[in-house]
Amino acid sequence: MCLVTLAFQAHSRYPLVVVANRDEFYDRPTQPAEFWDDNPSILAGRDLDAGGTWFGVDRKGNWATVTNTRGGGYYADKSRGGLPTGFLLNEGDSEDYFEEVVAAGELYSGFNLLAGSAHELLYCTNARGRTQRLNPGIYTLSNDSLDTPWPKSELARARLNLAIEDDELNSEALLAVLGSRKTFPDHLLPDTGLGIEMERSLSSPFIVGPSYGTRCTTVLLIDDKGNIEFAEQSFVQGKPLGKLRQYQFSAA
Numbered sequence: 001m002c003l004v005t006l007a008f009q010a011h012s013r014y015p016l017v018v019v020a021n022r023d024e025f026y027d028r029p030t031q032p033a034e035f036w037d038d039n040p041s042i043l044a045g046r047d048l049d050a051g052g053t054w055f056g057v058d059r060k061g062n063w064a065t066v067t068n069t070r071g072g073g074y075y076a077d078k079s080r081g082g083l084p085t086g087f088l089l090n091e092g093d094s095e096d097y098f099e100e101v102v103a104a105g106e107l108y109s110g111f112n113l114l115a116g117s118a119h120e121l122l123y124c125t126n127a128r129g130r131t132q133r134l135n136p137g138i139y140t141l142s143n144d145s146l147d148t149p150w151p152k153s154e155l156a157r158a159r160l161n162l163a164i165e166d167d168e169l170n171s172e173a174l175l176a177v178l179g180s181r182k183t184f185p186d187h188l189l190p191d192t193g194l195g196i197e198m199e200r201s202l203s204s205p206f207i208v209g210p211s212y213g214t215r216c217t218t219v220l221l222i223d224d225k226g227n228i229e230f231a232e233q234s235f236v237q238g239k240p241l242g243k244l245r246q247y248q249f250s251a252a
Helices: 082-089 094-103 151-163 171-178 196-201
Strands: 003-008 016-025 030-035 042-047 055-058 063-068 111-116 121-125 128-133 137-141 212-222 227-236 239-250
Touching (some): 003 063, 003 111, 003 151, 016 063, 016 151, 030 212, 030 227, 042 082, 055 082, 055 212, 082 094, 082 111, 094 111, 094 121, 137 151, 171 227
Antiparallel strands (some): 003 016, 063 111, 111 121, 121 128, 212 227, 227 239
């Protein structure tokens, strides 16, 4: 997952609005979002290489996502996709789980973990060993720290701000929030050690490359009555792959 924007307790009817793009190599085997056979409470896509997920929600309305980090950090073999899964399976206090993740941070390559519910929002990264409990607001997360003002992140924030001006929201319409394929001028781009051509190709919210790009867009909506909407559209080289997957249920 490489770009997330969310509104936490910033809309009068929807305490949680999340839109997220997962960017990955096209040939990495992936299972589209569904309720898992081995953990039926989890609704998520699945990385078939390592078994974890990039974004998921459970039947109680708990959700979690992970992004990797560029330009430094740890390099280790433990799968970062296990972090959202672990949160969704955790039966204890959310902050305790985050503290365990922070303590084990050196076992993973660089990551950001963002998770919570309609009532709480937590963030941590193994680049800095602490957990943040976040206040209501609009947030963005890509492959650097929370709210790093990369051009695509700021565009995502602006488009989400505009989208949530509507009183009635729906998951299908919100997919467009991260649909821009616009790249940005070189002088606005970060330098994360990848070289200017790669920085340029990764600068759009929705990435289309020959072997790497946006594999899916996911939307999660939770309203003030606990109703949950989840939508996910898969892509390959910028073209929709299969039908839009949509789920609606009430928090257990």
